[in-house]
Amino acid sequence: xxxxxxxxxxxxxxxxxxxxxxxxxxxxxxxxxxxxxxxxxxxxxxxxxxxxxxxxxxxxxxxxxxxxxxxxxxxxxxxxxxxxxxxxxxxxxxxxxxxxxxxxxxxxxxxxxxxxxxxx
Numbered sequence: 001x002x003x004x005x006x007x008x009x010x011x012x013x014x015x016x017x018x019x020x021x022x023x024x025x026x027x028x029x030x031x032x033x034x035x036x037x038x039x040x041x042x043x044x045x046x047x048x049x050x051x052x053x054x055x056x057x058x059x060x061x062x063x064x065x066x067x068x069x070x071x072x073x074x075x076x077x078x079x080x081x082x083x084x085x086x087x088x089x090x091x092x093x094x095x096x097x098x099x100x101x102x103x104x105x106x107x108x109x110x111x112x113x114x115x116x117x118x119x120x
Contacts (some may be wrong), residue, residue, distance in 0.1 A: 001016055002014065002015055002017075002045065003016060003029070003041075003077035003078070004077065004078050004080075004082070004083045004087060005041070005074070005075075005076070005077060005078060006073070006074070006078040006082050006083075007059065007062070007063075007074050007078075008063070008066065008074070009066060009081075010046075010048075010062070010113075011047075011048075011086060012044050012045060012046055012047070012059075013044065013045040013046075013047055014041035014042075014043070014044050014045070014077050015041065015042050015043050015044075015045065016041055016042065016077060017042050018039065032085065040076070041056075041075065041076065041077060043055060044056075044059065047105055056075055059074060059075060063084075081114060084114060085111065085114055085115075087110045088107050088110055088114070089111065091103075091107045092104060092107050092108060092111065095107060
């Protein structure tokens with residue numbers, strides 16, 4: 001299965017060899033938003049560059065180019081909640097740049113809801 005990986009300034013995917021069916025069994029359970037995070041990754045996929053495959057060393061090089069210290073979290077899968085928060089934050093930035101205050105307010109409310117539910 002493929003999971004999200006939360007790199008700074010770039011969202012990528014990671015292939016995990018083992019699969020846990022439990023998140024599928026509790027599809028409607030809010031705690032399933034956290035499932036899948038922290039798994040060991042066999043290889044990485046860049047969905048924004050034709051699905052090119054790369055490894056941990058390539059991520060280290062990318063981080064060095066950005067002058068960012070490698071962090072163990074950058075090499076692990078992230079939760080569904082992390083992905084949602086990242087998408088919503090990107091939308092906040094876009095709407096703020098466009099001065100679209102009505103959409104910015106709606107997205108900010110969604111972010112607040114996700115942050116307020118720390119268990120999910």
